[in-house]
Amino acid sequence: MADWGMMDKLYATGCAAKEENYLLRWQDGKQIGVRCGSQWATSKFGYPWHVMHRAEYQRILAEEARRLGTEIRLGQDVQSVDCSDETPTVHLAHGETIVADVIVGADGLRSVVRTSVLCYVKEPEESGDLAYRVTIPRGDLLNEADPFIQGALHGKTNAIWWGENMHVVLHTVRGDEVVNLVLVCPDDLPAEVAKQPGDFAEMRRLFEGWEQRLYTLLGKVHQALKRKIWGMEELETWTKGSVALLGDACHPSVPYAASGAAMAVEDGAALGRLRGHFARDERDKKHLPHLLRLYESPRKDRTTTVVRSATDNRELFHMVDGPRQQERDRLLRAHDWSDESRSFPWGVADLGFMHELFGCDTLASADAAFARFQQPR
Numbered sequence: 001m002a003d004w005g006m007m008d009k010l011y012a013t014g015c016a017a018k019e020e021n022y023l024l025r026w027q028d029g030k031q032i033g034v035r036c037g038s039q040w041a042t043s044k045f046g047y048p049w050h051v052m053h054r055a056e057y058q059r060i061l062a063e064e065a066r067r068l069g070t071e072i073r074l075g076q077d078v079q080s081v082d083c084s085d086e087t088p089t090v091h092l093a094h095g096e097t098i099v100a101d102v103i104v105g106a107d108g109l110r111s112v113v114r115t116s117v118l119c120y121v122k123e124p125e126e127s128g129d130l131a132y133r134v135t136i137p138r139g140d141l142l143n144e145a146d147p148f149i150q151g152a153l154h155g156k157t158n159a160i161w162w163g164e165n166m167h168v169v170l171h172t173v174r175g176d177e178v179v180n181l182v183l184v185c186p187d188d189l190p191a192e193v194a195k196q197p198g199d200f201a202e203m204r205r206l207f208e209g210w211e212q213r214l215y216t217l218l219g220k221v222h223q224a225l226k227r228k229i230w231g232m233e234e235l236e237t238w239t240k241g242s243v244a245l246l247g248d249a250c251h252p253s254v255p256y257a258a259s260g261a262a263m264a265v266e267d268g269a270a271l272g273r274l275r276g277h278f279a280r281d282e283r284d285k286k287h288l289p290h291l292l293r294l295y296e297s298p299r300k301d302r303t304t305t306v307v308r309s310a311t312d313n314r315e316l317f318h319m320v321d322g323p324r325q326q327e328r329d330r331l332l333r334a335h336d337w338s339d340e341s342r343s344f345p346w347g348v349a350d351l352g353f354m355h356e357l358f359g360c361d362t363l364a365s366a367d368a369a370f371a372r373f374q375q376p377r
């Protein structure tokens with residue numbers, strides 16, 4: 001977003017850089033560790049660590065796309081695509097067909113474009129977890145004296161409570177006007193149900209015995225959405241002819257690295273950059289399938305690494321109480337976040353891995369891929 005000069009627009013929506021991210025014990029709220037925040041991230045990776053509301057982010061991207069001349073048609077149900085090299089075609093449910101130079105399937109977890117690319121239906125896998133997603137308006141918490149809750153309302157605090165087979169994430173969005181909670185627990189939805197309105201009394205019962213501050217927050221919740229969490233193994237390919245996949249269509253993940261949407265945006269940035277180079281280079285359209293494979297190769301490596309880290313985080317966050325959990329907590333309490341020479345057994349605090357995760361320059365890697373493409377004419 002900084003490369004496109006759009007940070008000010010994001011900040012205007014209440015997008016904020018956060019300084020503190022507490023890792024807390026489920027039972028008593030004791031601090032297991034504090035993940036370093038934005039100043040530290042800027043010093044290490046060149047950018048702060050932002051939290052923003054996804055609807056605002058999407059709106060800003062859509063407005064910019066329209067400003068640049070993109071026509072956005074809503075309510076178009078794609079049934080399938082033909083993955084030809086030179087005339088890839090979209091088939092819409094109402095019978096219309098659209099022929100394009102390139103088709104990008106950014107159609108999420110149950111992507112129909114994926115089916116056309118792979119030539120078979122690849123179903124996502126149940127992760128065994130579900131998430132309750134709840135929000136609390138700032139006004140409902142203003143009278144809470146607790147400094148931790150007040151810290152959250154003043155943009156300072158993010159927190160994750162780690163518990164047995166469950167965890168809870170707290171942050172604020174929209175300029176601290178809304179507290180957002182994601183509560184992850186074992187999945188009890190029937191196999192065929194992906195989401196349903198959550199029973200908040202049932203949700204509170206699930207978190208009985210968790211520390212008081214969390215329980216105070218849950219007491220303010222009157223609505224909850226309950227949603228199954230899915231994952232998928234790495235696909236063998238993301239492209240066929242002049243059709244490519246992007247985002248959850250090709251790398252859905254458990255959300256425990258908070259990176260699914262971020263990776264989708266990176267995919268889009270890489271693809272756009274490559275397509276721009278291709279146009280400026282006045283390449284013949286017949287090379288577009290090759291260009292898409294250039295997009296796929298670095299993006300597949302990158303997203304597979306991030307998806308694995310999210311899966312590892314599930315094990316880390318959900319440890320049952322006992323010697324392993326005590327060792328985890330001891331290591332985190334003793335961890336020095338500034339010591340580049342020391343590795344850490346978990347990616348969440350390993351500086352080498354964090355450089356890979358947060359220091360990745362998507363546009364530079366697209367430029368490098370295109371430079372390789374240019375060599376043999």
Ligand SMILES: Cc1cc2nc3c(=O)[nH]c(=O)nc-3n(C[C@H](O)[C@H](O)[C@H](O)COP(=O)(O)OP(=O)(O)OC[C@H]3O[C@@H](n4cnc5c(N)ncnc54)[C@H](O)[C@@H]3O)c2cc1C
Pocket residue numbers: 076077078079106107108109110111112131133182227229246247248249255258259260261262263264
């Ligand atoms: C509990 C939870 C918490 C998360 N937290 C984070 C986080 O903190 N940070 C983060 O980066 N990510 C997070 N994610 C992940 C993130 O939500 C997804 O990775 C992201 O939404 C993927 O974006 P996408 O555009 O690829 O797919 P989607 O957001 O699923 O969008 C796909 C679009 O395609 C449309 N579509 C589907 N099929 C068709 C069709 N046949 N015809 C036409 N249109 C179609 C859909 O209507 C939809 O608009 C979280 C996910 C969950 C479940």
